[in-house]
Amino acid sequence: MSEAINEEFRNRHSTINKEGKRNWIYALQPKGKLYQYRTWLSYFYLILFVSLPFIKIDGNPMFQFNLPEGEFTFFGVLFTPQDFIMFGIGMLIFILFIIIFTLIYGRIFCGWICPQTIFMEMVFRKIEYFIEGDGNKQKNNNKKEWTTEMYVRKTIKHIVFLAISFGISNIFLSYIIGIDGVFTIMREPISNHVVGFVAMVFFTLAFYVVYAFVREIVCTVICPYGRLQGVLLDKNSILVAYNYLRGEPRNKKKNSDGAGDCIDCGMCVNVCPTNIDIRNGTQLECINCTACIDACNMMMKNVGRPPELITFASENAIASGKKFEFTYRIKSYTAFLGILMVLLAVLVVTRTTFDATIMRVPGQTLQENSDGTISNLYRIKVTNKSNLTLAYHLVAADPTVKIERIGQPLDSLKGRQLTEETFFLKVLPANVKKRKVDFEIKLMSGTKLMESKKAVFISEY
Numbered sequence: 098m099s100e101a102i103n104e105e106f107r108n109r110h111s112t113i114n115k116e117g118k119r120n121w122i123y124a125l126q127p128k129g130k131l132y133q134y135r136t137w138l139s140y141f142y143l144i145l146f147v148s149l150p151f152i153k154i155d156g157n158p159m160f161q162f163n164l165p166e167g168e169f170t171f172f173g174v175l176f177t178p179q180d181f182i183m184f185g186i187g188m189l190i191f192i193l194f195i196i197i198f199t200l201i202y203g204r205i206f207c208g209w210i211c212p213q214t215i216f217m218e219m220v221f222r223k224i225e226y227f228i229e230g231d232g233n234k235q236k237n238n239n240k241k242e243w244t245t246e247m248y249v250r251k252t253i254k255h256i257v258f259l260a261i262s263f264g265i266s267n268i269f270l271s272y273i274i275g276i277d278g279v280f281t282i283m284r285e286p287i288s289n290h291v292v293g294f295v296a297m298v299f300f301t302l303a304f305y306v307v308y309a310f311v312r313e314i315v316c317t318v319i320c321p322y323g324r325l326q327g328v329l330l331d332k333n334s335i336l337v338a339y340n341y342l343r344g345e346p347r348n349k350k351k352n353s354d355g356a357g358d359c360i361d362c363g364m365c366v367n368v369c370p371t372n373i374d375i376r377n378g379t380q381l382e383c384i385n386c387t388a389c390i391d392a393c394n395m396m397m398k399n400v401g402r403p404p405e406l407i408t409f410a411s412e413n414a415i416a417s418g419k420k421f422e423f424t425y426r427i428k429s430y431t432a433f434l435g436i437l438m439v440l441l442a443v444l445v446v447t448r449t450t451f452d453a454t455i456m457r458v459p460g461q462t463l464q465e466n467s468d469g470t471i472s473n474l475y476r477i478k479v480t481n482k483s484n485l486t487l488a489y490h491l492v493a494a495d496p497t498v499k500i501e502r503i504g505q506p507l508d509s510l511k512g513r514q515l516t517e518e519t520f521f522l523k524v525l526p527a528n529v530k531k532r533k534v535d536f537e538i539k540l541m542s543g544t545k546l547m548e549s550k551k552a553v554f555i556s557e558y
């Protein structure tokens with residue numbers, strides 16, 4: 098960091114002015130390659146966000162986070178409370194992923210992928226530009242006495258904001274209660290779905306307040322991930338950074354002797370949605386949106402100097418003057434991230450649809466049968482973790498072992514339900530050469546093997 102930089106900026110928050118009041122940010126719309134990429138990414142993201150709740154796989158939603166019932170659906174696979182171990186491992190991997198990703202790539206998630214930034218910068222801010230004009234125009238108009246036209250424009254803006262917030266709220270709810278649940282709340286009388294209706298209104302107002310008024314404060318004050326970055330980042334983390342070696346000393350006059358490349362135009366600050374000056378160094382408020390990179394590249398082009406005075410680089414890379422390169426550290430951490438992702442994918446893919454436990458019925462001893470076999474009595478508890486009713490029967494892996502089910506044997510299992518039944522395992526005495534022998538029982542759905550379980554057979558050896 099350049100010694101010339103005054104550290105006074107660290108004593109106050111970027112969205113609070115000297116009088117302690119909210120410093121409303123009139124960010125200018127950036128123009129440039131990265132902003133274009135972000136725009137395309139946002140189209141893709143918004144299409145995905147809206148369409149995913151409508152996609153179903155085998156009758157299950159593609160993604161659903163049914164928090165009230167503790168159930169989660171990923172890629173159509175339902176995870177119930179019985180999968181809590183996998184859920185725990187998944188959460189652990191997720192947290193590790195966040196830590197390592199932030200350690201290497203800084204806060205790029207915030208600026209490019211986080212729904213808060215996508216909706217704020219790519220939806221609500223663009224609508225505001227369209228209705229009220231660019232940042233400078235809004236700032237000038239708000240300083241003046243409001244005209245009738247301004248009242249009309251602001252009213253239209255807030256109605257549109259509210260309507261979009263209602264849409265986001267419904268889509269958001271459909272990730273929790275399913276799209277069918279949302280349509281049911283809309284179709285049926287409110288009295289049938291008071292909780293659902295209240296949730297709809299609450300989320301609509303919450304999104305409206307966030308995008309119309311709270312805005313960047315979510316990223317700079319409220320979001321815990323933003324707070325965490327202070328401990329997750331180090332001097333090798335890749336961030337949006339100002340190359341002070343090249344930029345300083347700043348000089349507005351082109352080609353002044355000894356002057357750096359920064360022409361002190363202030364464009365990097367004017368486009369910043371959190372109102373910070375990245376030339377002061379890494380700051381908590383920077384969401385790595387890269388708007389300042391685009392703005393500065395445009396200015397560098399205008400004055401005929403090379404781009405990337407503000408760029409993606411680590412503090413160490415800037416200090417050493419080296420260009421960005423994939424270091425051994427980045428490669429090894431990225432490989433570790435890949436391994437974590439593969440581990441999670443293996444857990445998900447190898448997860449079974451039927452979850453079963455087989456126990457010998459307590460108090461029951463070995464029985465000798467008239468057909469010359471000996472038997473033990475078992476109870477099986479099976480949960481069908483899918484949403485569908487599935488065919489079900491039991492088969493012993495050893496063809497000489499017979500399963501005799503008691504009572505009314507089940508031929509199917511209802512979705513998301515736990516069922517129980519009792520059965521005898523009949524074996525030839527010659528097959529039982531120890532006091533305890535394990536026999537493999539296959540849980541089948543039609544011809545498909547759903548799971549294998551061991552049944553412990555106890556003889557009188």
Ligand code: SF4
Nearest residue numbers: 369383384386387389
């Ligand atoms: S400093 Fe640059 S990257 Fe950081 S929030 Fe501001 S404009 Fe975005």
Ligand code: SF4
Nearest residue numbers: 359360362363365393
């Ligand atoms: S946009 Fe670039 S040239 Fe202009 S003030 Fe910022 S760093 Fe300096």
